[in-house]
Amino acid sequence: MEKNIAYIALFAALVAALGLIPKITLGFGVPITAQGLGIMLCGTILGAKRGALAVLLLLLLVAIGLPLLAGGRGGLGLFFGVTGGFLIGWPISAYVTGLIVEKWRTGSIVLVSAIASVIGGIFVVYLFGIVGMAIVLEKTFFEAAALMVAFIPGDIIKVIIAAFLTGAIAKARPASLLSRQVKATS
Amino acid sequence: MISLTSPVETRAHHWPAGLKLGLLSLVTFGLFFVDSVIFHGLFLAFVAVLYALPGTVFFKNGWKHLKILWPFVFIVVVWHLFTDELPLGLTVAFRMMSAVGMANLVTMTTRLSDMIDVVHWLTRPLRKLGFNPRVLELSIALVIRMTPVLVSKGQKLTLAWRARSTRRSGWRIILPFTVLALDDADHVAEALKARGGLTNQENQERK
Numbered sequence: 234m235e236k237n238i239a240y241i242a243l244f245a246a247l248v249a250a251l252g253l254i255p256k257i258t259l260g261f262g263v264p265i266t267a268q269g270l271g272i273m274l275c276g277t278i279l280g281a282k283r284g285a286l287a288v289l290l291l292l293l294l295v296a297i298g299l300p301l302l303a304g305g306r307g308g309l310g311l312f313f314g315v316t317g318g319f320l321i322g323w324p325i326s327a328y329v330t331g332l333i334v335e336k337w338r339t340g341s342i343v344l345v346s347a348i349a350s351v352i353g354g355i356f357v358v359y360l361f362g363i364v365g366m367a368i369v370l371e372k373t374f375f376e377a378a379a380l381m382v383a384f385i386p387g388d389i390i391k392v393i394i395a396a397f398l399t400g401a402i403a404k405a406r407p408a409s410l411l412s413r414q415v416k417a418t419s
Numbered sequence: 420m421i422s423l424t425s426p427v428e429t430r431a432h433h434w435p436a437g438l439k440l441g442l443l444s445l446v447t448f449g450l451f452f453v454d455s456v457i458f459h460g461l462f463l464a465f466v467a468v469l470y471a472l473p474g475t476v477f478f479k480n481g482w483k484h485l486k487i488l489w490p491f492v493f494i495v496v497v498w499h500l501f502t503d504e505l506p507l508g509l510t511v512a513f514r515m516m517s518a519v520g521m522a523n524l525v526t527m528t529t530r531l532s533d534m535i536d537v538v539h540w541l542t543r544p545l546r547k548l549g550f551n552p553r554v555l556e557l558s559i560a561l562v563i564r565m566t567p568v569l570v571s572k573g574q575k576l577t578l579a580w581r582a583r584s585t586r587r588s589g590w591r592i593i594l595p596f597t598v599l600a601l602d603d604a605d606h607v608a609e610a611l612k613a614r615g616g617l618t619n620q621e622n623q624e625r626k
Contacts, residue, residue: 308526
């Protein structure tokens, strides 16, 4: 119980802290922030349930007005604008990513994390984000999807980093890789 | 940690947080049922007046929070200029600015403690399902406490990197950073257990 709470809270704090890493701007002017990477790590390291809870906890704090998202952003406004769909997709993304790592135990952790991050961290987030943009901007799904194409290279870089990080954590702190623990710690 | 609540005291600071949040949801929902560009223009002007009422400092502060919208407003307007549907583009842009503007107003005029009370109230039905509200409160406190700790550890890592290399650290420090966070989580878990743990407290309360 205590370990679960400490891990969930610390990962929420970790994702918030990752927002402060200066964003890298890709060659053609699209910024990538490390927070999306943090969401993937919540799934690959904490597993489905705890990962989703960590992201939900972070979003709750953002909603009540703490500036925890990249660039010191926060507040309810983020949930009502174009970014709303992405934020709603985040906990589900962490859940899906975590679920894949939990269920698929035979493969190498790096490979499994990469595939899980692509499905959870890119497909799921984009799905919710694009639907959110389509609603707010009154566009069709595909028109909104076109706006996202520029972010794909950055997200692929994040998937690669998330996969190698998870592999490195599996070696450095095997007991902390809750997604691959035989039985959930309580 | 600094919250986004405005330091400029307004009358709305004293209104119940639940009321403000309820109104915000209702009005935002309602905005999606109106398609008139004139209505949305007037409504946006009304939101701007709300920002201006508490004075210049408040207005400027609010303006700063809404800056993230500009790229999207630009995309929407240019897009509709191309498709020759400018009124629709303006409706979408105005509505988005009003919705985000109002939500931001609620954030600016509601203290963190009032918001936490609303969260407490909202989770009441969950208590019947065996949810321990202490767990949520402790988690909120832990994140608020640990975020600055992690940020300062991250800065130290960056400094350590810079002392040894002329190149920027970038993503390379994320691994040691994550390991530090995991170790912190283990320490916090042990500390919580050493202080009686969470399940214990709950049992004692029941007795």
